[in-house]
Amino acid sequence: MATFDDLVFSHRLFMKAYPFSHYANDPVPCTPLRKPLNEARVALVTSAGVNLPEQDIFDHSIKGGDTSFREIPNTVETQTLIESHRSPGFDHTGIAADRNLGFPLDRFRELEAQGVIGELNHRHFSFMGSIVMPRKLIDETSVQVAQMLRKDEVDVVFLTPM
Numbered sequence: 138m139a140t141f142d143d144l145v146f147s148h149r150l151f152m153k154a155y156p157f158s159h160y161a162n163d164p165v166p167c168t169p170l171r172k173p174l175n176e177a178r179v180a181l182v183t184s185a186g187v188n189l190p191e192q193d194i195f196d197h198s199i200k201g202g203d204t205s206f207r208e209i210p211n212t213v214e215t216q217t218l219i220e221s222h223r224s225p226g227f228d229h230t231g232i233a234a235d236r237n238l239g240f241p242l243d244r245f246r247e248l249e250a251q252g253v254i255g256e257l258n259h260r261h262f263s264f265m266g267s268i269v270m271p272r273k274l275i276d277e278t279s280v281q282v283a284q285m286l287r288k289d290e291v292d293v294v295f296l297t298p299m
Contacts, residue, residue, distance in 0.1 A: 185239030201270025
C-alpha cells in the first residue's frame with residue numbers, strides 16, 4: 138500500500154490543503170442487517186465515475202465536482218461502461234482493463250449465483266469521486282439515491298469508493 142510520502146509532490150500538497158468535511162455530530166448512517174446475507178437484496182454504489190455509453194459523462198468543468206449520479210441497470214455488460222473519473226490521483230489503467238475494479242458487478246453476479254447474497258437490485262448507482270465541495274452531494278443527491286434504494290427495498294449497499 139502506498140504511503141503519503143509515496144505520492145507525487147503536487148498530490149501531497151493537495152492532500153495537506155484539502156478541506157476535509159467533518160460530520161462527527163451526525164449519526165453514522167448504518168443499520169444492522171435484519172436478515173441473512175443470502176436472503177438480502179444488494180445494490181452497488183461507486184464513486185468510480187462510470188456511466189453507460191448513452192449517458193453523459195461526468196462534468197469535469199463543475200467547480201468543486203459533479204455531484205450528479207448515473208443509474209446503472211443490473212443487466213449492463215460491465216466492460217461497456219465508460220470510466221470518466223476526473224481525479225489524476227489514481228492509476229486509471231486498472232479500471233480501463235477491468236471495470237470490476239471500480240464497479241464489481243460481475244463479482245456480485247457470481248456471489249448471487251453461488252447463493253452468498255440473495256439477489257442483486259435491478260439498478261445500481263455511480264457517482265464521481267474527488268468532490269471537494271460535497272454539501273450538495275450530502276444534502277440532495279445522496280438523499281435522492283437513498284430514497285430510490287429504499288423504494289427498491291435494498292437491504293445492503295456495497296460501496297466502492299475511489
